[in-house]
Amino acid sequence: MTSPLFIREALPEDAAAVWAVQQAAFLPLAPRLPSRPTALREDEAYWRQHLERVPRRTVVVHVDGELVAAGRVDGAMPQGELKRIAVHPSWQSRGVGRRLVEALEAHARELGFVRLRAGTRKRLPDNQAFYERLGYRVVALEPYPPGIDDHTVWMEKDL
Template sequence: MDDTVIRLATQEDIAAVKAVTDAAYRRYIARIGVVPQPMEADHAAEVAAGRVFVTGVPVTGLVVVRAYPDHFFLDSIAVHPDAHGRGVGRRLLEFVDARARALGLPEVRLYTNALMWENQEIYPRFGYEIVERRTDGPYDRIHYRKPLD
């Protein structure tokens, strides 16, 4: 499995995008009391819009991103549990930074559910700082930003 190449997802990847997303987020359902938003995303529409990048053969990880005039938004990052500990998440986060820089955007933004405490340990290690905590519907979210130099 090649987890070093990160490429734009294609129509053929949609089932894998859903499977990896579900596998990565399923464990949080009981903890947060709702289905995590990435599991309910329209994966086909995101792929068609060119917002999904995948890695691995078969797909082991992915990011869903959006470019805005003043920032790059990391909508979702998912690594299949079978691929944990192999640096897939780190490579995906580095890809997001590189993509934002290539687009000339000054920062990356993301949010995570407050009950996904693992993420609150990971994101600061990659240069993200907390901006705010806000409730959006049933989701208690911590918003982060990472200025790019």
């Protein structure tokens, strides 16, 4: 990557761009899964409300002034959960996702979290491999909601 990344906490005015990145990142996964990703049900209004209601929990990545990735930390102390890790497809496999998660981990430590969990679908082995490269370890496998032929792979990392 030749352009520098700028990483910061998300603001309510980022809602449209966060939503757009999330849609771009999650939509290509839909054909590979037996159920539509729940992230695709969220809209710009949802993100605006989330960013107003839970400040300091979402991080965004900019390249050349464009918001290209976003993710957040949910949960209660001492364990948080990485949620909605989304990198625009044109920026995937270029180190942006790694930098996003590293920034979220640092941010989570500042907020007082001591451990993070990440969940991914078993049918998305590249996602599991991504988290494993970042030091996450598989701690559980649980069936996805009843009636859906899939599983959630839960991973954790101590901060």
